[in-house]
Amino acid sequence: MTLTSTPPEAEAPEIGADTPRTPARRAYEWLTPAGLGGGISRGLRGLFGRHTGALDRSAVVVSILLVAIAIIGPFVAPYDPYLAVPADALLPPGSQHWMGTDDAGRDVLSRLLVGAGTTLLAAVAVVLISTIVGVLVACVAVLSPRGVDATIMRICDIFMALPAMVLALGIAAALGPSLGSVVLAMVIAMWPGTTRLVRGILRVTMNAAYVESARVNGIGRFPTLVRHVLPNSLDSVYVQASMEISGAVVLMAGLAYLGVGAPPPSADWGAMVAQGREYITTAWWVATFPGLAITVAAIAFGLLGDVIRVRLDPSLRRKR
Amino acid sequence: MATYIAKRLGLALLSVWGVITIVFFMTKLIPGDAARVAAGRTATAEQVEQARQRLGLDLPVIEQYFLFLGKAVRGDLGESASTHQSVVSDLANTVPTTLQLVVVTMLLTVVIAVPLGALSAALRDRAPDVSARILFVLAGGVPVFWLAILLQWVFASNLGWFPISGANSFGMSPPSVTGFTLVDSLIAGSPAMFGDSLAHVILPALALSAPFMSTIARNVRSNMIGALDTDYVSFAISKGAGPYRVVVHHGLRSTMGSTLTLLGMQFGWMMGAALLVESVFALPGIGTYLNQAVLNQDTFAVLGCVLVIGIVFTVASLVVEVVQIWTDPRVRQSHLTGAQA
Numbered sequence: 070m071t072l073t074s075t076p077p078e079a080e081a082p083e084i085g086a087d088t089p090r091t092p093a094r095r096a097y098e099w100l101t102p103a104g105l106g107g108g109i110s111r112g113l114r115g116l117f118g119r120h121t122g123a124l125d126r127s128a129v130v131v132s133i134l135l136v137a138i139a140i141i142g143p144f145v146a147p148y149d150p151y152l153a154v155p156a157d158a159l160l161p162p163g164s165q166h167w168m169g170t171d172d173a174g175r176d177v178l179s180r181l182l183v184g185a186g187t188t189l190l191a192a193v194a195v196v197l198i199s200t201i202v203g204v205l206v207a208c209v210a211v212l213s214p215r216g217v218d219a220t221i222m223r224i225c226d227i228f229m230a231l232p233a234m235v236l237a238l239g240i241a242a243a244l245g246p247s248l249g250s251v252v253l254a255m256v257i258a259m260w261p262g263t264t265r266l267v268r269g270i271l272r273v274t275m276n277a278a279y280v281e282s283a284r285v286n287g288i289g290r291f292p293t294l295v296r297h298v299l300p301n302s303l304d305s306v307y308v309q310a311s312m313e314i315s316g317a318v319v320l321m322a323g324l325a326y327l328g329v330g331a332p333p334p335s336a337d338w339g340a341m342v343a344q345g346r347e348y349i350t351t352a353w354w355v356a357t358f359p360g361l362a363i364t365v366a367a368i369a370f371g372l373l374g375d376v377i378r379v380r381l382d383p384s385l386r387r388k389r
Numbered sequence: 390m391a392t393y394i395a396k397r398l399g400l401a402l403l404s405v406w407g408v409i410t411i412v413f414f415m416t417k418l419i420p421g422d423a424a425r426v427a428a429g430r431t432a433t434a435e436q437v438e439q440a441r442q443r444l445g446l447d448l449p450v451i452e453q454y455f456l457f458l459g460k461a462v463r464g465d466l467g468e469s470a471s472t473h474q475s476v477v478s479d480l481a482n483t484v485p486t487t488l489q490l491v492v493v494t495m496l497l498t499v500v501i502a503v504p505l506g507a508l509s510a511a512l513r514d515r516a517p518d519v520s521a522r523i524l525f526v527l528a529g530g531v532p533v534f535w536l537a538i539l540l541q542w543v544f545a546s547n548l549g550w551f552p553i554s555g556a557n558s559f560g561m562s563p564p565s566v567t568g569f570t571l572v573d574s575l576i577a578g579s580p581a582m583f584g585d586s587l588a589h590v591i592l593p594a595l596a597l598s599a600p601f602m603s604t605i606a607r608n609v610r611s612n613m614i615g616a617l618d619t620d621y622v623s624f625a626i627s628k629g630a631g632p633y634r635v636v637v638h639h640g641l642r643s644t645m646g647s648t649l650t651l652l653g654m655q656f657g658w659m660m661g662a663a664l665l666v667e668s669v670f671a672l673p674g675i676g677t678y679l680n681q682a683v684l685n686q687d688t689f690a691v692l693g694c695v696l697v698i699g700i701v702f703t704v705a706s707l708v709v710e711v712v713q714i715w716t717d718p719r720v721r722q723s724h725l726t727g728a729q730a
Contacts, residue, residue: 226400227407230699232661235679239691242683243415319532319600323665326534327680342535346669349542360535368530 128372135366139189142182150180150336159352169354171344177358184336184359188325189366191248192317195255200310202256203263208299210264211271212290222268225261233258233320241329248331251324255317266309270302277301304381312378315371322363338363394711401703408699409692413457416688417450444468461696467689471681476693479678484697485568486556487667487674491659493571493594494601495652502602503641503648506609511636513614521606529603533662537596537669544592551592552585554671561585589672597666601655608651612644646717653709657702 148166154174162169168177210221228236237254244250274280275298283293324330325339333340338359345356424441432440441447444467445456460467466476509521545553552558556570563573563582571590574582613636616622622639630639664676671677675694682690713720 223400223403224407226404227411230401230404230408230703231695232658232698232702234661234664235695235698238664238679238683239412239415239695242686243418315530319530322532323534323662326532326665327668328684339532339534342532342538346538349538350546353542356535356538360532360538363535364527364531367532368526371530372526 125372125376128369128376131365131369132373135185135189135369138182139185142185146176146179146182148176148179150175150183151334159348159355161352162354168358169352171341171355172348172352177341177354180336180341181338181358181362184338184341185362187248187331187335188318188321188338188363191252192314192321195252195259195317195321196310196313198252199256199259200263200306200313203260204267204299204306206260206264207267207271208294210268211275211298212294222265225265228258228261229265234323237320237324238327238329241324246329246332248335248337251321251330254324254329255320259313259317263306263309267302267306270305271298274298274302308374308378308381312371312374315367315374318363318370319367390714393714397707397710401707404703405696405699409458409461409696410454412692412695413454414450416686416691444470457692466693466696469682469690470687471685471690476689479690480675480693480697481568483673483675483678486570486672487660487663487676489569489571490590490593490597490663490667490672490674491656493590494597494659495656497594498598498601498605498655499652501598502605503609505602506606507613507636507641507644509606510610510613510617510640511632522610525603525606525610528599529607531599532665533596533599534665534669536599537593537666540592540596541669552589554669556586556589556672557582558585558589589670593666593670593672596669597659597662600662601659604655605648605651609641609644609648612647613640616640616643646713649716650709650713653705653712656705660698660701 152175154170157166157170157174158172160166160170160174166176166178168181170176171180206221210218213221233255237251237258240254240257241251244253271294275294280293280297283297284290288296321330322337322339322342325337326343328340328343330340331337341359342356342363345352345354345359348355349357424437424444424446428437428440445453448456457467464477466480468474469476469479472479505521505524509518512518541553545551556562561582563570563577563579563586566573566576570586571583574586617635617640622635625635625639660675663674664680666672667674667676668680675697678690679694679698681687682694715721
């Protein structure tokens, strides 16, 4: 596998002019080492090979499990997560309810399984959207004249003058309590960081020899950026995004804990901790299990980010 | 150097102004009637109208904005709709509690994380290192509010080693001089009050420090490992320097720069995370105040909190930058010659 930064065309799969470009073919091209998604396939390839340690391997397995739970959770939940059964309130963990029940008699395990979808998928969505927005704005900044570039960076500074927690809390409160407003608030709080990082990388890549030769050959700034600079900068973007997922899970849980997330009856891990807090001395399981779930998710995604970073970060690559 | 700092200060001011502007117009988006909140739930239509005029809410939004800015420059941030006090005096009461929590958290972080990171690097890949690294990973992932609840449950409710919540026990509050209970109790000359204040701050600080400890310890460890591989360390060992001297004098010293930078940045982030911890321990800090203000749609209180946190955040990053320029010739070179990207 060649990891040197060759221009994308050099490694493009052989494809005749008349080969039909089906969606599958396009997806394959996208994931080849030279495609825009090449970093993703490079980062994930050989995750279970000899070079992966036990800790890394378990982090990958747990991450995959968590995503699977987020998707199939609602279908395998043993009880209705919203059905209140007052007679069964605050039952300790047992054979009927593996993680006990909460103050309304709802099964904690079922709520946890359903909440995985809300918490994890929303966190992934936040990172995805803020990364796309961040990269787009960075591209605009790099292509624009100096004044526009400076203005964009000042705007980033303004958004970064508050801790993400405080900014997101304010925005989420202004938009009203719903999952959508929390996602939007977190995107607004997180894109400037991506923009700042990507703009720096793009500017460095702009000075690479192959970019210069592309420009000497008469290719304009915009095509150069899209075809040469961006594909060779995306590895760092994937690294940054994978590192951010863990933080996004914790931030989202924190906002839900403060009461600005999805409104009360919905099962959200952070909100479940807040709800179980009052009963911690008499019914420890209500707050403990959702908190544990947040911790496991944050750690697994954090380690996954580390694994991907070691594989993709150019400055770390040679050491392996 | 002076011009550089002046320029950065100008940009910092610009950032704070930008944040205030954004948040001001954002609070105008909040559905609901601020005048009704201010007048109280049982107010008549007439009283609501009075409150509207008193708070200037009947003016056009742009006019309200400039009125607010003009007053803010003169140190008047308006009146809180829920406490009916001036926001400035509310902030003066709450900010010291948070700053005290953040400072104690920082001390805890340094005292625990730096030696642990150094030890971990010195005993690389042996049992203590592996267990310390597992601890770092755990501390980095655990949500602070959940950790706070667990610590409160185990060490305050069950074991009774620490008080459950609040800033002081009944009758143990020192007379307020600076607002920092630890300082005030020393001024009052009462060791009992000092002990009481300290006991109330330990658990929140411990909970708040977890993610920051993880970052610092990992940073110290990886930098240390790099430093211990260098020629000057081999030379020191061959000259007969003992393990303590090698680790502390040669290894740790070279990691201090990046650790200080990280700590400075964390100061601002801790202000954000303090929000969560304060709510668990019912500490009357700016986080609790902001959270209440947001839930009550208390516009002026929200703006005041954002202003203070924004200032603390930008000042912290400014200080980090200046210290870096001061201590690191490489950074100084790149900044002062304007060679940065």
